[in-house]
Amino acid sequence: MKLCKWLHAHYSRTPPCRPQAWCEAIAVNSEWIRHLFIRACHLIRIRYLAKQNDFLFGRSIKVQTPGRSIARHIKHPLAIFALLISTYSYAADVIVNPSVSQSTISQNTLRAIFGMRILQWPDGEPITVFILPPKNPVHENFIKERLGIFPHQLERNWDLLVFSGTGQPPISVRSENEMRKRIAETPGAIGYLLRKNFDESVRLLQVQ
Amino acid sequence: MRAYDCCRYSNFFDLYLLHTLFFGLVIGICVAPPAWAVDAQKIQVHGFASQAYTLTNKNNFFGESTGKGSLEATELGINTSWRALPEVQLSGQLLWRKAGNIGNEKIQLDYGFVDYRFFSNEQHHHGVRFGRIKNPLGLYNDTRDVAFIRPGVILPQSIYFERTRDLALSSDGGELYGELRFSANTLGWELMIAQPRTHDVDTEIALLGADRLGNLQGDASFIGRLIYDYYGGRVRLAISSARLNLEYQPGSGDPSGSGAIRFTPVIFSGQFNSEKWTLTSEYARRHFLFGDNIIYVPLTLKKITGQSYYLQGSYRLTDKWGLMIRYDVAYQNIDDKTGGKLEAQTAGTLPGYSQFSKDWTIGARWQPSPAWMVRAEQHWINGTAWLPFQDNPDRTKTYQHWRLFTVLVSYRF
Numbered sequence: 001m002k003l004c005k006w007l008h009a010h011y012s013r014t015p016p017c018r019p020q021a022w023c024e025a026i027a028v029n030s031e032w033i034r035h036l037f038i039r040a041c042h043l044i045r046i047r048y049l050a051k052q053n054d055f056l057f058g059r060s061i062k063v064q065t066p067g068r069s070i071a072r073h074i075k076h077p078l079a080i081f082a083l084l085i086s087t088y089s090y091a092a093d094v095i096v097n098p099s100v101s102q103s104t105i106s107q108n109t110l111r112a113i114f115g116m117r118i119l120q121w122p123d124g125e126p127i128t129v130f131i132l133p134p135k136n137p138v139h140e141n142f143i144k145e146r147l148g149i150f151p152h153q154l155e156r157n158w159d160l161l162v163f164s165g166t167g168q169p170p171i172s173v174r175s176e177n178e179m180r181k182r183i184a185e186t187p188g189a190i191g192y193l194l195r196k197n198f199d200e201s202v203r204l205l206q207v208q
Numbered sequence: 209m210r211a212y213d214c215c216r217y218s219n220f221f222d223l224y225l226l227h228t229l230f231f232g233l234v235i236g237i238c239v240a241p242p243a244w245a246v247d248a249q250k251i252q253v254h255g256f257a258s259q260a261y262t263l264t265n266k267n268n269f270f271g272e273s274t275g276k277g278s279l280e281a282t283e284l285g286i287n288t289s290w291r292a293l294p295e296v297q298l299s300g301q302l303l304w305r306k307a308g309n310i311g312n313e314k315i316q317l318d319y320g321f322v323d324y325r326f327f328s329n330e331q332h333h334h335g336v337r338f339g340r341i342k343n344p345l346g347l348y349n350d351t352r353d354v355a356f357i358r359p360g361v362i363l364p365q366s367i368y369f370e371r372t373r374d375l376a377l378s379s380d381g382g383e384l385y386g387e388l389r390f391s392a393n394t395l396g397w398e399l400m401i402a403q404p405r406t407h408d409v410d411t412e413i414a415l416l417g418a419d420r421l422g423n424l425q426g427d428a429s430f431i432g433r434l435i436y437d438y439y440g441g442r443v444r445l446a447i448s449s450a451r452l453n454l455e456y457q458p459g460s461g462d463p464s465g466s467g468a469i470r471f472t473p474v475i476f477s478g479q480f481n482s483e484k485w486t487l488t489s490e491y492a493r494r495h496f497l498f499g500d501n502i503i504y505v506p507l508t509l510k511k512i513t514g515q516s517y518y519l520q521g522s523y524r525l526t527d528k529w530g531l532m533i534r535y536d537v538a539y540q541n542i543d544d545k546t547g548g549k550l551e552a553q554t555a556g557t558l559p560g561y562s563q564f565s566k567d568w569t570i571g572a573r574w575q576p577s578p579a580w581m582v583r584a585e586q587h588w589i590n591g592t593a594w595l596p597f598q599d600n601p602d603r604t605k606t607y608q609h610w611r612l613f614t615v616l617v618s619y620r621f
Contacts, residue, residue, distance in 0.1 A: 111440050126294040149440035150483050159357050162254050164342050164350040165299030165319050168289055
């Protein structure tokens with residue numbers, strides 16, 4: 001816990017520490033761990049294990065993988081942990097206005113909502129989708145990690161809706177603070193925030 | 209050339225639709241509760257503007273492009289959409305376009321319709337649209353005038369012909385549509401019953417070889433599309449088809465009689481998307497059937513089948529830079545791919561190479577900001593199947609092998 005507090009004080013992006021956050025961090029950053037494992041295997045010359053890491057870790061589908069060049073520059077073991085947590089905290093979570101009755105959502109439904117295909121919640125309330133500007137790292141990471149698609153795909157689909165008249169794009173806000181404010185004041189609103197930017201005015205929607 | 213442009217029925221229909229849309233919006237805003245009228249989230253306005261420079265070594269494309277090049281390729285569009293109710297949306301787009309000598313330079317209502325989604329839940333939704341609707345053909349027809357969505361400066365001409373664009377663009381009528389979602393798969397469908405827009409002289413030139421004395425009218429036609437989509441577009445497969453019915457009515461002193469023309473294209477589309485790559489391919493067969501009394505048909509054929517396909521790869525180097533390569537092939541008549549028969553029968557006035565085209569294209573994209581885009585493209589072309597007659601009135605002065613270079617600057621909001 002001391003290490004957590006030290007990290008939090010020195011790397012302000014890290015979320016307040018909770019025991020399960022470490023487990024999540026390990027799960028989310030399995031790519032990093034696998035990478036370190038391979039390097040360690042090479043270092044102590046167990047080539048066979050290095051090659052068999054797919055068997056140990058499973059085939060990765062993570063979009064963001066750390067480059068070798070970054071890893072080479074990491075000298076201090078604490079820096080590795082800091083990096084682990086900072087990349088973890090970039091994957092934003094889905095939040096909704098408290099008026100939304102459901103507490104979980106499937107990734108497929110979420111993708112359809114952010115693709116502006118589903119326009120109403122099951123109880124009939126209209127959905128208002130908020131996004132950060134494209135090219136924003138939080139936006140890009142959210143699209144990749146939480147929706148499982150590439151930002152350019154989604155943007156092209158929005159353009160198709162706009163310029164054929166068959167739909168409307170989501171509303172783009174400038175910052176996460178504005179996002180939280182707009183979602184809190186718009187019934188039926190949905191968006192995403194990094195965990196450190198949550199408060200009671202909005203509600204977390206668990207992705208299954 | 210365009211003596212009867214002013215008194216055509218379709219123009220009245222244009223105006224009628226425009227007025228309906230405009231007054232509909234005004235009345236809607238006045239009658240609706242004030243909360244809707246001021247709710248800016250539900251009314252959106254978007255637009256685009258693009259300007260291209262075209263340079264060819266032989267043959268003209270988009271104006272007098274040989275020699276110094278041409279700037280006669282401009283697209284301006286503005287659209288608005290209003291989600292009046294969760295289930296109802298009103299949309300309209302005005303378009304002004306200059307493309308060499310193709311088309312008229314008037315502001316046109318590109319689309320304007322009411323969309324009512326009568327059923328929707330998490331797994332599927334279905335709805336209906338009324339008004340002027342974009343024809344759901346292939347992957348790009350719905351948005352063919354928006355440079356930002358096109359994969360290059362010029363769309364693959366084998367399928368998205370410039371010279372018949374009005375016929376393919378949008379139609380006046382109704383459409384049923386829907387979407388089914390099961391896990392990561394999406395199946396969308398559209399079925400349209402409408403009257404094609406044929407008021408353009410260009411349709412006549414494309415179908416009957418020249419601006420004839422008579423008049424082409426659109427009859428009730430059908431257009432349908434089925435799109436399968438995996439994981440938000442990682443794989444996209446589509447089949448679209450149409451049965452466009454037209455009627456030729458002879459003018460005074462016209463040697464030809466009246467008759468029906470039926471155009472039945474079938475387009476198969478496939479696209480694969482990864483983070484860096486987009487691979488696209490479309491294959492089309494185009495069937496034409498001409499009525500017996502129409503004499504303006506090459507080879508006096510009553511049945512012609514054309515064939516088109518292209519393969520295209522786009523690569524995103526970074527967010528700002530991208531590259532594209534494409535090979536695009538069109539045959540006007542699959543029974544006479546080289547055009548030899550036609551050339552022999554017309555004693556050389558219609559050259560054989562006007563019956564096919566093979567186009568190699570490489571292009572680059574630079575997008576300094578989400579609103580601005582610059583594209584450049586080089587084509588090496590063999591054949592003149594899709595060369596606009598309007599820019600090359602004397603067909604004996606066209607050339608088989610030609611090159612085309614084009615640069616486009618586009619802005620959107």
